Amino acid sequence: xxxxxxxxxxxxxxxxxxxxxxxxxxxxxxxxxxxxxxxxxxxxxxxxxxxxxxxxxxxxxxxxxxxxxxxxxxxxxxxxxxxxxxxxxxxxxxxxxxxxxxxxxxxxxxxxxxxxxxxxxxxxxxxxxxxxxxxxxxxxxxxxxxxxxxxxxxxxxxxxxxxxxxxxxxxxxxxxxxxxxxxxxxxxxxxxxxxxxxxxxxxxxxxxxxxxxxxxxxxxxxxxxxxxxxxxxxxxxxxxxxxxxxxxxxxxxxxxxxxxxxxxxxxxxxxxxxxxxxxxxxxxxxxx
Amino acid sequence: xxxxxxxxxxxxxxxxxxxxxxxxxxxxxxxxxxxxxxxxxxxxxxxxxxxxxxxxxxxxxxxxxxxxxxxxxxxxxxxxxxxxxxxxxxxxxxxxxxxxxxxxxxxxxxxxxxxxxxxxxxxxxxxxxxxxxxxxxxxxxxxxxxxxxxxxxxxxxxxxxxxxxxxxxxxxxx
Numbered sequence: 151x152x153x154x155x156x157x158x159x160x161x162x163x164x165x166x167x168x169x170x171x172x173x174x175x176x177x178x179x180x181x182x183x184x185x186x187x188x189x190x191x192x193x194x195x196x197x198x199x200x201x202x203x204x205x206x207x208x209x210x211x212x213x214x215x216x217x218x219x220x221x222x223x224x225x226x227x228x229x230x231x232x233x234x235x236x237x238x239x240x241x242x243x244x245x246x247x248x249x250x251x252x253x254x255x256x257x258x259x260x261x262x263x264x265x266x267x268x269x270x271x272x273x274x275x276x277x278x279x280x281x282x283x284x285x286x287x288x289x290x291x292x293x294x295x296x297x298x299x300x301x302x303x304x305x306x307x308x309x310x311x312x313x314x315x316x317x318x319x320x321x322x323x324x325x326x327x328x329x330x331x332x333x334x335x336x337x338x339x340x341x342x343x344x345x346x347x348x349x350x351x352x353x354x355x356x357x358x359x360x361x362x363x364x365x366x367x368x369x370x371x372x373x374x375x376x377x378x379x380x381x382x383x384x385x386x387x388x389x390x391x392x393x394x395x396x397x398x399x400x401x402x403x404x405x406x407x408x409x410x411x412x413x414x415x416x417x418x419x420x421x422x423x424x425x426x427x428x429x430x431x432x433x434x435x436x437x438x
Numbered sequence: 439x440x441x442x443x444x445x446x447x448x449x450x451x452x453x454x455x456x457x458x459x460x461x462x463x464x465x466x467x468x469x470x471x472x473x474x475x476x477x478x479x480x481x482x483x484x485x486x487x488x489x490x491x492x493x494x495x496x497x498x499x500x501x502x503x504x505x506x507x508x509x510x511x512x513x514x515x516x517x518x519x520x521x522x523x524x525x526x527x528x529x530x531x532x533x534x535x536x537x538x539x540x541x542x543x544x545x546x547x548x549x550x551x552x553x554x555x556x557x558x559x560x561x562x563x564x565x566x567x568x569x570x571x572x573x574x575x576x577x578x579x580x581x582x583x584x585x586x587x588x589x590x591x592x593x594x595x596x597x598x599x600x601x602x603x604x605x606x607x608x609x610x611x612x
Contacts, residue, residue, distance in 0.1 A: 158590050162564075162571045169570050199597060204565045206546035212459035216473050220451050220480050 153189055156182045160189075164204065165197045304408045305394045310365050312409035315382065315426065323359030323374075333360040333373050342371045343385040346421055351435070352383060368392070381435070384424035391422045405431045451480055454500050457568045461501060464562035465508045467551070479504040501569065502577045505559075549600040557592025560585055 151159075159179040163170045170176055183190045213219075304312075325336040330353060337344040342362045358374040368390045375381045388396070395415055397404040403416045413426045414434045427433055455476055462472035462479075482503050483496075490499055553561060563574045575585040 158586065161590050161593050162586060164564070164567055167567060173570070196593075199600065200565070203546040203550065203596070203600075204567055207460060207464070207550075207562070207565050210460050210463050210547075212456055212476070213469065213473055216459060216476065217451060217455050219473075220455060220477050221448060223477060224447060224451075224480065224484055 151178060151182065153182075153186065155179075156186075156189060157192065160193050161196060165201045304406050305392055307365055307368065307392050307395055308406045308408050308413055311363070311370070311384065311413070311424070311426065312411045314363060315411055316409055318361070322361055324361050326359035328356045328358075330357045330373065333357055336360060337362070337371050337373075342369055343387055343421065344371065345373070345383060345385040345423065346419060348383065349425075352381065352425070355381070379427055379429075379433070382424075382426045384426065386422045386424075388417055388420050388422050396422060405434070407431060447480075447484065450483070450496060450500075454497060455480070457566055458500055458504055460566055461562065462504055462508065464550070464566075465505070465559070471511075475504050475507055478507050482507070498569065498573045498576055501563070501573075505577055545603050546600065549596055549603050552599045553592055553595050557588050557595060560588045561592045561596060564589055 156179040159175055160183075162173075163176045163180065171180065183193055324340075325333060327333050327336075330348065334344055337360060340362070352375055355375040355377045358376055358380065360371060360373045363370040363372065368386055370384050370386045372382050372384045375383065395404070395406075396417055397415065403414050406413045406415070407430055410428060411426055412429055412431045412434050413424050414431075415422065415424050417423070425434060427435075458476045458479055459472050462475035463469065466472050466475060479500055483500060487496070487499070490496060550558060550561060550565075559578060560574050563569055563577065564571070569577070571585050571589065572582055574589075575582045578585065580588075
């Protein structure tokens with residue numbers, strides 16, 4: 151091992167770390183220090199710097215309540231797990247403050263009488279699913295406003311919007327601004343659909359920008375909001391909006407999912423609005 | 439051999455919440471996210487740690503889990519990046535001023551911030567002292583030789599940055 155090789159290896163040796171010093175490769179390099187004063191000087195400089203940096207990192211203190219917060223969270227989780235399993239009373243390890251691993255619903259220590267019925271029930275469910283239930287196209291789901299999920303084809307307009315959003319990036323904004331007023335002024339000045347009303351909770355979020363689309367003659371404007379996740383509010387005039395996208399009689403909203411995007415549609419006055427975000431219907435916040 | 443029945447969760451939390459928080463902080467540069475990453479790591483441990491039968495692997499398992507959770511979140515953030523690059527920068531950006539004030543050696547921490555990202559992660563784990571270079575290789579899922587090389591180059595880069603910062607600090611005090 152020459153000096154350069156030794157330097158590379160000695161850099162792995164931290165001050166006061168026995169595990170490092172006992173590593174065979176590092177131990178061999180450390181041996182060279184006895185006969186090489188230059189290497190020894192270099193190593194001492196390294197160790198001094200390492201000590202300084204390591205001490206600095208150890209000055210980062212966690213919040214005082216972090217440990218308590220972790221333990222309380224885990225106890226709550228454990229309590230919920232036991233409640234779901236329905237066998238909390240049978241747990242015998244709850245005599246001290248230690249937290250065992252929450253047990254899973256399919257844990258091997260479930261009550262033995264329960265197992266056969268679970269198997270039979272599962273079998274019936276599988277057979278029922280195969281023989282009786284229709285098979286939806288997974289890429290196209292329609293959920294009504296009352297959360298009943300039905301199957302239907304996703305309208306072409308929604309497919310178009312999902313494609314546009316997936317391919318979208320910040321450089322495509324017609325106008326960028328964090329102020330919704332500026333975006334609305336811009337839309338108004340260009341004659342594109344301008345939302346007459348914005349759900350109050352959505353209106354409180356900062357905006358990213360706006361862009362407009364033309365889908366077979368239907369003009370659409372999209373304003374993008376940020377709140378940890380990006381939300382888009384799309385506005386169109388009801389008169390030109392495809393009927394297969396609008397909520398049916400008796401429904402306030404209509405929800406579609408396409409290309410990993412969820413779309414919630416509702417009408418108000420002469421306008422139709424679509425709130426969309428990445429994910430499923432459950433990811434659309436209750437802004438409306 | 440240790441099994442789930444005699445792993446005391448509270449002991450594990452007591453032993454590792456501080457180094458995990460520090461590692462989380464070094465990745466996220468954000469107190470709140472560091473705390474959240476540590477909490478989420480223990481949550482995952484409670485959920486899945488039962489499959490971990492060798493107690494000696496708990497430490498590296500926790501660090502690996504925290505690192506993967508951090509990457510998962512960053513991938514999610516990256517999807518937002520196409521809309522607004524500055525959002526991602528602010529999500530994992532600079533050291534928080536109030537944290538910086540509490541650190542005696544903030545020069546070293548700031549210097550670490552300037553090291554190329556590819557070297558920064560192994561260097562942070564290295565200086566946290568809790569893990570050998572072999573364990574660091576496991577956590578970051580790279581060969582040992584690569585870790586050795588990254589630590590060596592990263593330290594060389596860190597040394598240069600540190601010297602420059604020291605000189606700047608000295609100039610400013612004159």
